[in-house]
Amino acid sequence: MDFLADFFIRFLVQFQSPTLGFLIGGMLIAALGSKLKIPNPIYQFVVFMLLMKIGLNGGIEIREANLFAMALPAFFSILIGLAIVRVGIAIFGLLPGVNSADGFATAGLFGAVSASTLAVAIVMLEEEAIAFEAWAPALYPFMDIPALILAIVMANIHMKKEENGGGEVDVNVWGIVKESLRGSALSALLLGLALGLFTNSGSVLESFYEPLFRGFLSILMLIMGMEAYDRIKELRSVAHWYAIYAGFAPLLHGLIAFGLGYIAHLLVGFSPGGVIILSVIASSNSDISGPPTLRAGIPSANPSSYIGASTSVGTPVAIAVAIPLFIALAQIVFDI
């Protein structure tokens, strides 16, 4: 009972979070017929600012990480990110009535990582006095960025195929990959990543991109809410599929990561605390880096689907179910 109550409280708290609040606010004013508009150049700038920050952050995390020690867990993180997206797209492809662009975006969002879920896990590990490698949290960009890129590239390939008749027509896959990477979303993300990796951009990140991030995110959420209102009826017949996926996927993804983390434990001595962190990173679904990237990278996807699935079900499950589950599992498996 305690567990259910805890889950329910976290579920309600999510609705008070400013991120979801601005999204619902946007839907509300659209429903009330408000004439408020965020001009398009501002929207483009907001997305640029958000993606540049995500990229810079990832690049600096990787730059500062101990790449040699973390090589195998980092490789596994990439694999998990790609697998989550691949499997998610396959699942949504089987569900009747689900729009394919929405399925690609939702799979991408569940492959991406939530910084706040990760932060909760770190706090809980410290409370339980379970040690982990200092670089373990820096595994997240290795899962986050490949997952987002794969989702966008696969969505573009799919759309190109549909345009060409929908069948197994020959499409120039490498051409589409290049085209996706040149799109404004991924090129801002990768440019940020490169600048974070190769220049001393920590100061400009800390003084500009980082402090403006949450505010610009609130504006993006408002824009996405206004747009989501117009499209929410598209989801009426399929909303249950998103809820079921969002309820189970975090646990499935975490279990895959736990298994690979266990292998890394045996091969290179990856700590039990590190295995838990890897599992939580895989369970988490991005409420931060995902939406701006996917909104710009798969513009035809309905934000109501992927953000709804993630913030209203996926994140409460990751925090309230997955974190305690993987801590308990580690305590049994590693006898800590």
Add this chain to the structure above:
Amino acid sequence: MDFLADFFIRFLVQFQSPTLGFLIGGMLIAALGSKLKIPNPIYQFVVFMLLMKIGLNGGIEIREANLFAMALPAFFSILIGLAIVRVGIAIFGLLPGVNSADGFATAGLFGAVSASTLAVAIVMLEEEAIAFEAWAPALYPFMDIPALILAIVMANIHMKKEENGGGEVDVNVWGIVKESLRGSALSALLLGLALGLFTNSGSVLESFYEPLFRGFLSILMLIMGMEAYDRIKELRSVAHWYAIYAGFAPLLHGLIAFGLGYIAHLLVGFSPGGVIILSVIASSNSDISGPPTLRAGIPSANPSSYIGASTSVGTPVAIAVAIPLFIALAQIVFDI
């Protein structure tokens, strides 16, 4: 003589304030034929940022306030805000040659509240060791927001009537109220208010909307200055009316509030310090929340009129005349 000197110094200090400085700067570069332009999407974004901050702030103030204890003073604040605008519009309607849109906007601005005047009053009460309820300063959104809404709605009704022939033609008042609330100005303000009331938006306010507020206000002032220059000659024949209104209105508004505050003192024990604060809130005329809201809500009004009246006469009167006056009055009435 001391008093006159003090008033004159405050008058001069106003002209060094960055708010008025950017306004005059805008007029100056327009007069010199500068080609500097702030692009329109930026202007719309600046207004959105300012209104969102004002709304969020008001919502959070109300959320954190002790609504039960402050119920009667809050109700009186709403009444006063509405009465100031209603009376102000009636006065400007009687003055010959005053443009009606300018009258509505000026009345709205004198119903709105100045945070800086309020801050001066709080400091002076503390220096005089006059106690007041901790929630008393939080009365301001109860006066500020209804006053701005009423001014904009009445302006829209008036303009619609004029379009329909100017006489007592039947206009759909409720339709115009809805239209006004759906306009970009009021819907941004009310959206911010709702988000402040119902979500945990304190962090995004503090990290984004709040720190950017004064800067974006400086840009809005610059834009309004450039526009005001083109329209200042419209005011030549009526400027004295604005000066007279701005000189007397703060004292009149403060006296009304003092009377209602006295009734609240008798009925629910509202403290003498609280009565002073209520009077100062009523005396003050907004140099902050008013201009962006009115600029977007009554776009046909000439900013030279309402901002000129408020910043060059109304605010010095409120600070240098009204605050000492109501402190002295309270000391006599309440024998403190």
Add this chain to the structure above:
Amino acid sequence: MDFLADFFIRFLVQFQSPTLGFLIGGMLIAALGSKLKIPNPIYQFVVFMLLMKIGLNGGIEIREANLFAMALPAFFSILIGLAIVRVGIAIFGLLPGVNSADGFATAGLFGAVSASTLAVAIVMLEEEAIAFEAWAPALYPFMDIPALILAIVMANIHMKKEENGGGEVDVNVWGIVKESLRGSALSALLLGLALGLFTNSGSVLESFYEPLFRGFLSILMLIMGMEAYDRIKELRSVAHWYAIYAGFAPLLHGLIAFGLGYIAHLLVGFSPGGVIILSVIASSNSDISGPPTLRAGIPSANPSSYIGASTSVGTPVAIAVAIPLFIALAQIVFDI
């Protein structure tokens, strides 16, 4: 050898600076065919924000400075700024194949001042315990702003003459000066200067324009990088001229300033430390105030030329060669 190694390290460090990093990043994504674009209203706003900050900063520095004591060195600073631009333009006029707009902009950039070079000099003087007047660093706007204005005005006169047939046709010089001052670049700069001088704009500078400066500069650099890529081939045949100018000009400019500083030492007791600072200000070439001003003021100039010359050669020479040179020279001349 130590000296060469030091120079080379500073040269490489420059390429890790976020300023140059974003420039190169912009060139890179343009080369890779990215579709990332910064919308034009955002570009105009970024330039406005940067110029307003530069102007406000200069105005406040001058306002707070001891104008009486610093009168002669300030006058010499203006002279040096104008002379650097005048001589630079003459030199570039003699070099075969150099585009004249590029020459004007590069001369302007070497007349402008680098805050970071100045900061390095101050730290080194403190380490060597060489005293200087507290107001000496505030000499920089006296050199910076006249140099930028002169470069833009001369570029506009030149272009007007070319339009009118290129010969010694009569052009309305005063008309062009007025036109240049009314352009968006110089009027934002001068408006900021006036607001800094005459209003209490310190708070809005510190809370808004200053903290956003480096971030907006990174965005401008990105835009300039994207543009530079398209134009870099124009420079292939003349790049050596820029490298030679950028290598020698800082030392020449510093020597002129050292001479005038020495005269000020004899006439009004300007300190040896002050003379060094004046020389370093003259040696430095702006990586901060110059690019946005010149980009907006001489839009036809190729950013690859002036930014390339300054950041890749001029600044390392100013920091690694000029600062130690003028400290040593002062120690010999003033026997300190």
